[in-house]
Amino acid sequence: MAGPLDEIRAKIDLAEIVSGYLRLQRAGKNLKGLCPFHNEKTPSFFVIPDLNRFKCFGCGESGDAFAFLMRMEGIGFADAARRLAAKAGVQLADNAFEKSATERSRLAGLQRAVQFANYYFRNSLAQSETARAYLQNRGIDEATIEKFQIGFAPDSWDGLLNYLKRNEVRLEEAEHAGVIDSGQRGLYDKFRNRIMFPIWDATGQPIAFGGRALGDGEPKYLNSPESPLFEKRKTLYGLHLARSAIFKSRSVIVVEGYVDLIALHQAGVENAVATLGTALTEEHAQRFQRLQVERVYLAYDADEAGSRATERAFELLNATNLATYVVALPAGQDPDGLYRSEGSNRMQRLIKEAERYPSYAIKALAAKADLRSDDGRARLIAAALPVLAQVRSNSERDAYVEQLAPYAPTFKINPKAAADSLRQDLAAYIRSQRKGAKPASAEAPTRRVATAFGPAILKSEQTILAAALLPSTRSKAWSIMASALFHSPENARLARLLLDQWPTPPSYSLSDMLAELQDEPARHALADIVSQAVVFTEPSETELKDCAAYLRKKTAKSKAAVLLRTIAESERKDEAWSEFIELTKKVE
Ligand SMILES: [Zn+2]
Incomplete structure (x- = not known):
C-alpha cells in the first residue's frame, strides 16, 4: 500500500516547485535551466516530467522534489516532507519521521515560544502610542510594520512572562528560545522597552528577535542568543x-x-x-x-x-x-x-x-595616505598589493595596476616604467605568497572508473538498464538482462533487483515502476541512469542488440583470458584447449 510519502510524490509537480527558484525552458518533453547547485552559463539542469525528477548533467546532482527542496533550502528530509505535504494537501501523521520526533517536538516547542512572543510584541505595539509614534518619527510606515512584523516589548519585567503562562507555553522552552531570562529572583522578560524585529529562517518562520532600545537603554541593539532554532552564521535576515x-x-x-x-x-x-x-x-x-x-x-x-x-x-x-x-x-x-x-x-x-572591491580599496587607501610624501605613497602601494594579489583574472588585475600606478613615486617621471615596476612587484608578491602557502589541495577526485571493465562496458550495461525502464524497449531489455551479461557488480545487482521484483516485464509507466522499487539506493541509481536516456537519446531495439552483442563478446574474451591462464598451469590442458577454441569461434 502506498504511504503518505508516495502520495506526496504522486501529487507534487516538481517542475512547479523548481520554477519557484529558477527559470525553466522547454527542451523536448523535458525542461531545462541553469543549475542552482553549480555555476554555469549554459543550462545542464533538467527537470524530467516522466520521472518527476531533476538531473544536472553538469555537476551530477539529481533527485526528486524532496531532494530538491532539501538542497535548495538547506533543510532536512522531515521538513521538506512536511512542506511538500502541505502543498499537496496530504495529511502527515504527527509521529511521521519517528526518529527525529523528540528533536522535532523540542524545536516545535521553541518555535511555539517564539511565535507567542511575536503575538505579544505585536499586540503591545498596537497598544503603545509611544512606540508607534517612535516608528512614525523614524519614517517607518504601516506597510513596513506589517511586512516586517515589527512589534514592541513594553517596559515590564513580566509582561511576556505572564502572557506565555496564560497561553500555556512551557517557560523552559521560552528561556531556551531566548525570549525569557533567568536570574536570582527567577524568570523575567529579556526584552524591555524595545522595538522588536522578529528574525526569520529562510522559510519565513520567526526563530529569534532583535530589539532596538526605545530610549537610551543599553545596549542599543539586543539580539536573541543563539538557540537550536537560531544560528547566526547561517541566518540571513530578510x-x-x-x-x-x-x-x-x-x-x-x-x-x-x-x-x-x-x-x-x-x-x-x-x-x-x-x-x-x-x-x-x-x-x-x-x-x-x-x-x-x-x-x-x-x-x-x-x-x-x-x-x-x-x-x-x-x-x-x-x-x-x-x-x-x-x-x-x-x-x-x-x-x-x-x-x-x-x-x-x-x-x-x-x-x-558601487565599485568592485579592489578599486574601492585603492581609493580608500589613497584617502587615508599622506600623498605628499614619497614615503606615504610607498606605504599606500605596499598596502594595496595584497588586495590586488587576490584578483584572479589577469586582465582585471592589470586594470587595477593602472589605477594604482599614479600613486607610485616615479609616476611623474615615467608613467609606463612606474606601472611596469608595480607589475613586477605584484608578481613577486604573488610568488612569495604561493611559496608560503600550503601545497595545493589534491585535485578533485577523477570520476571513478572500475579497472576491470572500461567505460564502454558500463555504457552498454546502462543502456540496457535504461531500456528496461522505458516502456517501448522494456520487454526486449528484460530478455537481455535475463542472460546475465553484466560485468559491473553494481549494474548486475540492479538488473537482478528488477528481475526479482518482476519476473516478467511490468506494464507500468516509468515513474510508477520506479516508485514501486523498495530499495531506495537502487531506485536513485536507476532513476539517474534512465534520466540520461530520457534527456538525450532513448535506446532503440537495434542499439540494445548491439549492446548485448558487445557485452557477450567481452564476457567471452575475459573468459578466454582465464582459460589461457588455466592452460598454462593446468593438468587438464587438452580439455581447456578445446574449450578455448570453441570460445574464439564465438568471439570472431
Ligand atoms: Zn549542476
Whole structure:
C-alpha cells in the first residue's frame, strides 16, 4: 500500500516547485535551466516530467522534489516532507519521521515560544502610542510594520512572562528560545522597552528577535542568543522577502542590521539581506551561490569596523568566486541614517555607483595616505598589493595596476616604467605568497572508473538498464538482462533487483515502476541512469542488440583470458584447449 510519502510524490509537480527558484525552458518533453547547485552559463539542469525528477548533467546532482527542496533550502528530509505535504494537501501523521520526533517536538516547542512572543510584541505595539509614534518619527510606515512584523516589548519585567503562562507555553522552552531570562529572583522578560524585529529562517518562520532600545537603554541593539532554532552564521535576515528579487537580479546587497535592511526596502531596494551582528560567513556565501548570485554588494557602515568587515567579506566572497562590490556610504553613515536623511534616490544612486572591491580599496587607501610624501605613497602601494594579489583574472588585475600606478613615486617621471615596476612587484608578491602557502589541495577526485571493465562496458550495461525502464524497449531489455551479461557488480545487482521484483516485464509507466522499487539506493541509481536516456537519446531495439552483442563478446574474451591462464598451469590442458577454441569461434 502506498504511504503518505508516495502520495506526496504522486501529487507534487516538481517542475512547479523548481520554477519557484529558477527559470525553466522547454527542451523536448523535458525542461531545462541553469543549475542552482553549480555555476554555469549554459543550462545542464533538467527537470524530467516522466520521472518527476531533476538531473544536472553538469555537476551530477539529481533527485526528486524532496531532494530538491532539501538542497535548495538547506533543510532536512522531515521538513521538506512536511512542506511538500502541505502543498499537496496530504495529511502527515504527527509521529511521521519517528526518529527525529523528540528533536522535532523540542524545536516545535521553541518555535511555539517564539511565535507567542511575536503575538505579544505585536499586540503591545498596537497598544503603545509611544512606540508607534517612535516608528512614525523614524519614517517607518504601516506597510513596513506589517511586512516586517515589527512589534514592541513594553517596559515590564513580566509582561511576556505572564502572557506565555496564560497561553500555556512551557517557560523552559521560552528561556531556551531566548525570549525569557533567568536570574536570582527567577524568570523575567529579556526584552524591555524595545522595538522588536522578529528574525526569520529562510522559510519565513520567526526563530529569534532583535530589539532596538526605545530610549537610551543599553545596549542599543539586543539580539536573541543563539538557540537550536537560531544560528547566526547561517541566518540571513530578510532572505524570504528578498529571494525572488535576488533571483531576478542575480545580485544581493548585504547590510549589517535589520534597521538598515528595512531602510533599503523602503527605498525600493528588495534584493537585500542583513547579517546579524556577525561577519559574513562561508554558509552565507554558499547560500548566495545556491541562489545563483553573481554580484554581492556590501553596504556596511562607513566606519572603521565596517571597512574591516568589508575587507574580510571580500576575501571570503572572492574565494567563493562571487564578485564583490562596495556601496560607498558617506563617512560615518549607515544605510538607515542615509535613507532617512537623503531618501531613496541617493540610496539607489550609491548602489548603482558601487565599485568592485579592489578599486574601492585603492581609493580608500589613497584617502587615508599622506600623498605628499614619497614615503606615504610607498606605504599606500605596499598596502594595496595584497588586495590586488587576490584578483584572479589577469586582465582585471592589470586594470587595477593602472589605477594604482599614479600613486607610485616615479609616476611623474615615467608613467609606463612606474606601472611596469608595480607589475613586477605584484608578481613577486604573488610568488612569495604561493611559496608560503600550503601545497595545493589534491585535485578533485577523477570520476571513478572500475579497472576491470572500461567505460564502454558500463555504457552498454546502462543502456540496457535504461531500456528496461522505458516502456517501448522494456520487454526486449528484460530478455537481455535475463542472460546475465553484466560485468559491473553494481549494474548486475540492479538488473537482478528488477528481475526479482518482476519476473516478467511490468506494464507500468516509468515513474510508477520506479516508485514501486523498495530499495531506495537502487531506485536513485536507476532513476539517474534512465534520466540520461530520457534527456538525450532513448535506446532503440537495434542499439540494445548491439549492446548485448558487445557485452557477450567481452564476457567471452575475459573468459578466454582465464582459460589461457588455466592452460598454462593446468593438468587438464587438452580439455581447456578445446574449450578455448570453441570460445574464439564465438568471439570472431
Ligand atoms: Zn549542476
